[in-house]
Amino acid sequence: MELIDERKFPQAMKEEVEPFLAQYRETGKFLNALYYETYFLPRSRATVVISHGFTESSVKFREFMYYLLKAGFSCAVMDHRGHGYSARMVDDPQLVHIDEFERYVREFHGFTEQVVKPKTAGPLYLFGHSMGGCVAARVLEEYPNDFSRAILNAPMLGLISGNIPPWAGALFCRGKILLGKGDQRLFFHKGFEAEPVFEEDCATSRARFDHYQALRRKEPALQTAAASYRWTKEGISAGNRAIRHAEKIRVPVLLLQAETDTLVSAKAQQKFIAKVPKGKLIRVPQSKHEIYRSVNAVLEGYWQLILDFYNG
Numbered sequence: 001m002e003l004i005d006e007r008k009f010p011q012a013m014k015e016e017v018e019p020f021l022a023q024y025r026e027t028g029k030f031l032n033a034l035y036y037e038t039y040f041l042p043r044s045r046a047t048v049v050i051s052h053g054f055t056e057s058s059v060k061f062r063e064f065m066y067y068l069l070k071a072g073f074s075c076a077v078m079d080h081r082g083h084g085y086s087a088r089m090v091d092d093p094q095l096v097h098i099d100e101f102e103r104y105v106r107e108f109h110g111f112t113e114q115v116v117k118p119k120t121a122g123p124l125y126l127f128g129h130s131m132g133g134c135v136a137a138r139v140l141e142e143y144p145n146d147f148s149r150a151i152l153n154a155p156m157l158g159l160i161s162g163n164i165p166p167w168a169g170a171l172f173c174r175g176k177i178l179l180g181k182g183d184q185r186l187f188f189h190k191g192f193e194a195e196p197v198f199e200e201d202c203a204t205s206r207a208r209f210d211h212y213q214a215l216r217r218k219e220p221a222l223q224t225a226a227a228s229y230r231w232t233k234e235g236i237s238a239g240n241r242a243i244r245h246a247e248k249i250r251v252p253v254l255l256l257q258a259e260t261d262t263l264v265s266a267k268a269q270q271k272f273i274a275k276v277p278k279g280k281l282i283r284v285p286q287s288k289h290e291i292y293r294s295v296n297a298v299l300e301g302y303w304q305l306i307l308d309f310y311n312g
Helices: 006-022 059-070 102-119 131-142 166-178 206-218 229-244 266-275 296-310
Strands: 025-030 034-039 047-051 074-078 124-129 149-153 253-258 279-284
Touching (some): 006 206, 025 102, 047 131, 059 074, 059 206, 124 131, 131 149, 131 229, 149 296, 253 296, 266 279
Parallel strands (some): 047 124, 124 149, 149 253, 253 279
16 A cells, blocks of 8 residues: 655645545535435445444545555545535524434435446445444344444544543533524534644644645535534433444454544443454544544554455
């Protein structure tokens, strides 16, 4: 795997990555509401379907998909409802809101069935990051025939909430929902920050952080930044549900855990993977929550894990 030189990152993305991706990119709107991108190679080992994380988008995974394509894998990604170029359920474009977490699961399954499967005869593999990792876990549990292998990257199976136990946070959010405030912004969440502090971010690569932040400043659709009370309550419940039903998963699952993760619970991840019959957990050294946006020294080993697993 030849990684992009971080010293020339913006130039490489503009002159190498984007032109290469443009050769294969097809876009559309699933259900006339959910933006997606597909990249099908004439002959590929398999197709990897990506489920992105909270406040993320398909655009954020362009470099990731570039590497997969170079390794011989076709790719597909859909912006989850309330993210990127997909439809919102609230007027505030920076707020992520959902009525029920299982909607993400049903829509991702529908995208896989109706958009991805008809265009490829090969095996389908799954990659889910953070919130998208929780979505991916639930898809594996409820739709066991969709994928034959899956990687869960720092999956959101339990939130880190400081001194507040998750059950107490969920109870607080339920109270707000009962008061008719479920679609309002979680009180400690801020709107989009044009100049966030890199050291407080979830990536360890300054080049990758700067590049995507520059894209976000130019494009309002990429500026989702906060959760609603309903989303928070649903996210906590979904993680618990995924752990309860983990034994239903029958395909090989590789859970990649960040060494330093301040957003999601390592304990919840370990509890989940212990119940998956063909599950394996590997902790990635010197990584934060967004492992896929680490420095190259970390990505070299990380990508070896991904390709070894997908190649069987």
